[in-house]
Amino acid sequence: MAEYIIRRTFQMTIVFFLFLVFSYLLFNAIPGNAFSSLLLNPNLPPDAYQRVLEIYGLDKPLLERTQMYIVNFFKGDFGYSYKYFPKTPIELIAERLPRTLMLFSIVNIVAFYTGFFIGKVLAWRRGSKAETWITVTSVFSYTVFYPWFALMMLWVFGYKLGWLPIGKFLYPEKWYDAPFDSDVVFTSMIKFTVVVSLIQFAAYLASRGIESLSLRRNIRFVSLIAIFIGSYFYWNNGEALLQKPYASDIAYHMILPVMVVTVVAFAGTALLTRTTMMEVLKEDYILTARAKGISQKRIRDRHAARTALLPVVTSFIFTIVTIIDGSVLTEQIFSWPGMGQLLLQSVLEEDIPVAMATFSFVGVFALIAHLLADVSYSYLDPRIRIKSQG
């Protein structure tokens, strides 16, 4: 396994190198550059444009620039943003990333669980009236033109009903006298979410070895209650209490995008789960499980859904890869200032260092997700063992 990961990392480095070279060349193939507008400004001395190009090294031949960029990239130097000069791309990303990560990790987790749950119930209740209707709805939400759907939801919930905010991730007027930056709040929200899920995961792992099913269920239930009580105390004490109104403001703004993207994203998982699980339900070991006298719910979850999980997880991991590029559209519609908007802006403004940095971030993310997918297979399906050779 370790050998496999090392070999894959080596391969990934080569792929990433090629990725960098090609994207750099492609960005430079865009006609003009970020500073072309200086030429149009009559108040500037005529040599200003040329001097700016020299400062950024844009007067050098393309191949030399590419070589320099790649070398500097691996040294950890990503240059400066052309548009927000003293800031480096890393600073810009660090500011935007928590916003996107918070929104889309929640969307993906919610979409995956609802999709998986609905899918397995659909397969289990095959042929019932409810199954037909939910399947039809899922197909609708899977195929609906997403921007239109998002705008319709904004119109209904934001404008007509007025329940939820129209776009943006906070009410600026609330934040005038805020003692800290929105990113601080975002970071602490992410930290909180991660800690909560780790605790729940630990409770799950700890209760796995317990023989009595009812005790196992009780322990998980108690841990859930403990998390609720714990988070109540966390948000009402110390620094978190100060951040609470701001955090809730962000959370309030998150409701609509999370809802809309979930509705669109869950359907793929649900339909895929339904199909694979219907195949699994025909297997002999489901009959064995029934003959053993195991409860229907346990057969569904433990035997059928567990085996059907593999293709679903595969598709889910590939969805994660699209978090950032998928966020372009969503963030544009909901005016959510995250990575997606940064990416779009930097490309439009030909802010090459920033665009390159965001794209390579997406690239690294995709490569790692694929590696994770391969590694998780061997855990999910013991029949797949990663070979050291070949």
Add this chain to the structure above:
Amino acid sequence: MSKDVLVVKDLNMHYETLSGDVSAVKNVSFTVKEGESFGLVGESGCGKTSVAMSLLQLQADNAKISSGSIKLDGIEMVGMSESELRKVRWDGISIVFQGAMNAWNPVVKVGEQIREAIREHYPNNTKIQNTEKIESLFKMVGLDSTIMDRFPHELSGGMKQRAVIALALSCDPKVVIADEPTTALDVVIQDQILKEIKKVQELLGLSLIYISHDIAVIAEMTDKMAVMYAGSIVEKGPTSEIFANPQHSYTKSLLASTPSVVGDKVKLNSLEGEPPSLIDQIEGCSFAPRCPNRNTTCHPELDMELVEVGPDHFVDICSASRN
């Protein structure tokens, strides 16, 4: 005199299909005593497995038990609710399925799958108790206890089948159904598995229902047997009696089609024709169209009914009345 463990009386089961009802099990009655092994033999599609599935009521969704009674230890099982049935399954009647290869969930460890069954029926057992139980089961069927932590694909076909037997015994059932447990195995392993089942059955005093199309295996394994044709039992009685003195024409044909290892090579008899479609309502003797022994004293128009021709030896009225 040992008591009757399983009493099946006039069991009827049919599949509802688009082209009409298929009567897979027709008026099947038999009794299995404690510690006795009972064989059910017949060709493919004659309803053997349907009988087994009806006993556990695990039949497909479109299959309905229309009438009859199945009594386990005097308790009626037909018409039980799902949760009552769940208690009886595995604890009262367990089954060794046809394809042991696919009887295991590929992503769960073998030990865990057995543990799951025990946990369901003995919820108060501790982990150590269950582990000991599984170890003793594995020992009984000749498996190493390390197999517990293996995944099914890591076992050979014979090992899987042995583990399936261990699984079937895990809740100390009263009756074990073995539904062609050796179909997918090669002859050497088949023999080992059969010996294993025989040994375990005698050791634990189990009631065994052995289902097979191989009449030789039935001869070796069972005390009593029944021959099925087109959904109904055409002859039943003590195995030795049926082999010595077969009465029904179908039983005779089955016996004549079995090769003998000793002696000269002889051409085996085979039956002409096909078994009847079970969708059509069959009047009278279902075997009459293929019967090689038809003569003028036959009464194929008589409704099928078993009559006693010897001690505990029953045969269909059509064959019984023939001279």
